[in-house]
Amino acid sequence: MLSTDEARAKLLKSARPVTGTEAIPLDAALGRVLAEPLIAQVTVPPLDNSAMDGYALRLADWAEDKWLHVAQRIPAGQIGHPLTLGTAARIFTGAPVPEGADTVVMQEDCETRDDRVRIVKPPKLGAHIRRAGEDIAQGQTVLHAGERLNAARLGVAASVGATALTVHRKLKVAIFFTGDEIVLPGQPLKAGQIYNSNRASLLALLQGLGCEVQDLGIVADDFDATVNALEQASRQADVVLTSGGVSVGEADHVKAALEQLGRIEMWKVAMKPGKPLVYGQIGTTDFLGLPGNPVSAFVVFCLFVRPFLLARMGAAQTGALSFTVPAGFDWKKPGERREFLRARIDNGRAVLYPNQSSGVLTSLAWADGLVDIEIGHTVQAGDAVRFWPLSELLK
Numbered sequence: 001m002l003s004t005d006e007a008r009a010k011l012l013k014s015a016r017p018v019t020g021t022e023a024i025p026l027d028a029a030l031g032r033v034l035a036e037p038l039i040a041q042v043t044v045p046p047l048d049n050s051a052m053d054g055y056a057l058r059l060a061d062w063a064e065d066k067w068l069h070v071a072q073r074i075p076a077g078q079i080g081h082p083l084t085l086g087t088a089a090r091i092f093t094g095a096p097v098p099e100g101a102d103t104v105v106m107q108e109d110c111e112t113r114d115d116r117v118r119i120v121k122p123p124k125l126g127a128h129i130r131r132a133g134e135d136i137a138q139g140q141t142v143l144h145a146g147e148r149l150n151a152a153r154l155g156v157a158a159s160v161g162a163t164a165l166t167v168h169r170k171l172k173v174a175i176f177f178t179g180d181e182i183v184l185p186g187q188p189l190k191a192g193q194i195y196n197s198n199r200a201s202l203l204a205l206l207q208g209l210g211c212e213v214q215d216l217g218i219v220a221d222d223f224d225a226t227v228n229a230l231e232q233a234s235r236q237a238d239v240v241l242t243s244g245g246v247s248v249g250e251a252d253h254v255k256a257a258l259e260q261l262g263r264i265e266m267w268k269v270a271m272k273p274g275k276p277l278v279y280g281q282i283g284t285t286d287f288l289g290l291p292g293n294p295v296s297a298f299v300v301f302c303l304f305v306r307p308f309l310l311a312r313m314g315a316a317q318t319g320a321l322s323f324t325v326p327a328g329f330d331w332k333k334p335g336e337r338r339e340f341l342r343a344r345i346d347n348g349r350a351v352l353y354p355n356q357s358s359g360v361l362t363s364l365a366w367a368d369g370l371v372d373i374e375i376g377h378t379v380q381a382g383d384a385v386r387f388w389p390l391s392e393l394l395k
Contacts, residue, residue, distance in 0.1 A: 001270040003375075004303065004338050010266055011279060011304055012318065014286070015311035018238060020169040026157055029149045031210035032167040033314040038143040040160040044136035048097040049076075052128040055110055055117050056080075056101035057088040059125045067116040074098060088117050097129055104128035136160060146316030168314035173206055174237035176216035176229050178245035178254060179292060184218070197294045197361055198243040205301050206241075208394060209309055221245070226253040230261055234282035239312060241305065244292030254278065254289050262287065270375065272337040273358035274300040286312070293358040299340050299370065302393035320392040322372070324384040325350045331379035338375050343387065344368040350387055369393070 002010065021035040050056065057068060071087040074080035076094035083089060083100035091097070091104060106128060109121040136142055142156050143149075149157075149165070157165060182196040183189065196218065206213045214237060219229045226245065233240040245254035255278055258264055262282035269277045274296035278289035288305055290297040307318035328349030331341075342353045342363040350371050353363040370393075372386035379385060 001268040001275070001337075002266060004269060004271050007266060007269045007277065008304060008307065011308045012311055014265065014279070015308050017314040018168050018171055018312060021166050022169055023164045023166050025164055026154060026162060029154060029157075029165050029167060030151070031208075032149050032165075032170075033310075034143055034145055034147045034149060034165060035168045035314065036166040037141045037145050038157055038160070038162060038165065040136045040138055040140050040142050042136075042160055043133045043138045044159050045130055045132055045134070047132050049130050050091045050093055050095050050097060050104045050128060051130050052104055052106040053092050054104050054106040054108075054128065055088045055119070056083065056091045056097050056104050057119075057123075058083065058085075058101060059103045059123060061086050061088075062103075062119055062123055064122075065118065067113070067118050070112075070115050070117050072098070090117075102126060102129075144316070146314060148310070148313075148315050148317070170210065170212040171239065171309060171313045172214065172237045173211045173239045173241055173309070174214040174216055174233035175202060175206065175241045175243075176233065177218050177243045178221060178226065179218070180221045182218060182244075198290075198292070198297050201294065201298055201361075202241070202243060202290075202301060205298075205306070205394070206309075209306065210313070211309065221253065223253045223257060226257040227260060230254075230257050230282065230287070234261070234285040234287070237285060239286045239288065239309065240282070241288050241290065243290045243297050245289070258282070258287055258289070269300075269304075270337045271300075271303075272335065272339050274340075275337065277304060291358075294361040295342070295358045295364060298361075298364055302370075302390075303340070303388075306393065320388060322386055322388045322392070325387045327371070327379045327381055327383045327385045329379065330381055331373060331377075334376045334378050336375060339371075339373040340388075341371040341373065342367040343371040345387070349381075350385055364390075 068088040070090050072080050073090040074095045075092050079096055080098035083098045089098050103123050105119050105123045111118045111120050181193050183193050185195050219225050258280050264280040266279040268275050274291050276291045277300050280287045290300050310318040326349045328351040343350045344367050369387050369389040
């Protein structure tokens with residue numbers, strides 16, 4: 001078995017970014033991967049402007065108990081007149097600072113009387129002025145190729161006037177599920193059958209990444225049917241993803257079908273839950289086979305499939321942030337596989353869901369993240385443990 005680090009490295013090394021780009025409106029670009037850098041054609045902000053509602057003045061004109069004539073009023077979006085000696089300008093947040101002014105005093109530090117103002121707190125030179133270009137200079141690269149577009153990055157694009165962005169085309173992922181025991185919700189359950197929870201989870205995970213998903217449904221536990229499904233999927237997608245049928249049971253046909261149509265590059269990973277993880281290729285199409293147990297499929301997707309797909313989408317950053325927290329539990333089961341335990345943070349400590357079975361999907365609905373325990377390690381309450389937030393693994 002490969003270690004988790006070896007498996008992730010192997011997958012990322014094999015990930016070839018999609019070819020083909022498209023220009024799409026800014027409003028449709030959330031979650032897409034930028035294919036070309038965005039260079040600012042304007043300066044942001046374009047002029048020195050006020051960070052406060054208050055009064056603009058020359059600091060040299062201020063003196064304790066001195067009243068200044070308020071000679072003009074400058075709302076946001078308007079340009080004021082040059083400041084004359086011994087005067088102040090009423091100014092509002094975002095309004096351009098008039099020529100000649102070097103300081104803005106917020107209105108809470110001022111006393112007014114008719115058309116005069118007195119500054120009751122000694123001002124500081126340059127206070128409350130946002131300088132032209134302090135955020136973005138014209139000609140600056142504000143977004144880089146390979147960045148995945150989130151709300152903040154789209155805001156940056158809008159701030160420099162972009163209306164469209166050039167992004168990588170969507171990654172096409174075909175998915176199907178194996179198992180005579182699984183049926184779709186809404187159908188009656190026969191003896192020995194269960195509802196297919198993996199379909200709902202995996203489709204949501206793929207859609208959350210922004211993939212173009214082709215759902216090929218449930219495939220019977222039959223070798224020829226599995227071969228046909230794989231062959232069809234490989235013709236119409238960049239990546240084929242399956243759930244179930246990748247172990248070594250008599251009804252597990254996915255691995256054998258892949259060997260007939262293409263080649264296997266990787267199989268088992270030393271982790272729990274989720275040891276069986278198949279990676280291979282059918283022609284130029286990538287194949288990823290996940291275990292059938294719902295927690296195993298979910299965890300393997302988050303830790304391996306997600307970064308692989310992001311790399312295929314052209315994303316420069318595929319990792320997730322993790323941190324250490326004190327353990328609120330004892331773990332005295334040193335194993336031969338790296339453990340990823342469903343947990344949540346409670347009063348600053350990681351606590352475990354009481355049932356860590358790979359079939360207990362409610363543990364993931366309850367959890368904030370995964371506690372990462374290296375092979376052979378034990379944990380005592382209070383020890384520092386690595387915590388992978390689901391908020392990071394799902395974005």
